[in-house]
Amino acid sequence: MKVTLISIPVRDQEKALQFYTKKLGFLLKKDAPLGGGNRWLTLVSKDWQDGPELLLEPAPNHFEPCKVFQDALLEAGYPYTQFDVDDVDAEYERLIALDVQFSIKPTTMGTVKYAVFNDTCGNNIQLVETL
Known part of the structure; x- marks a missing residue:
């Protein structure tokens, strides 16, 4: 058994698509209409294109x-x-430059460093670097 798809709830799929691709750097994998203005919209990490899809x-x-x-x-x-991520500080600086809003700046806790940002679509997302 393996994880192939993870979903994240979004209030506006097009806005989420723009945020996750243009700011976070994910790549579009699938985009199929489902009716009623909804889409089967999945993304993958540019660094792990055969990895799990983000719906x-x-x-x-x-x-x-x-x-x-x-x-x-x-x-x-x-x-x-x-x-x-490999480097929370670098990712934080990159995303701040793209006007991403963080509620928690890079913070070290034990063996990890983390930061939390708002994805503009109803979610806080945590970035984690293992130290």
């Missing part, structure tokens, strides 16, 4: 419990998911 899931627009959960995580400041 930009429009669930908060169609399933109230998903929206409530997403809102609660955002309000509490909890990250929805995390992305591993």
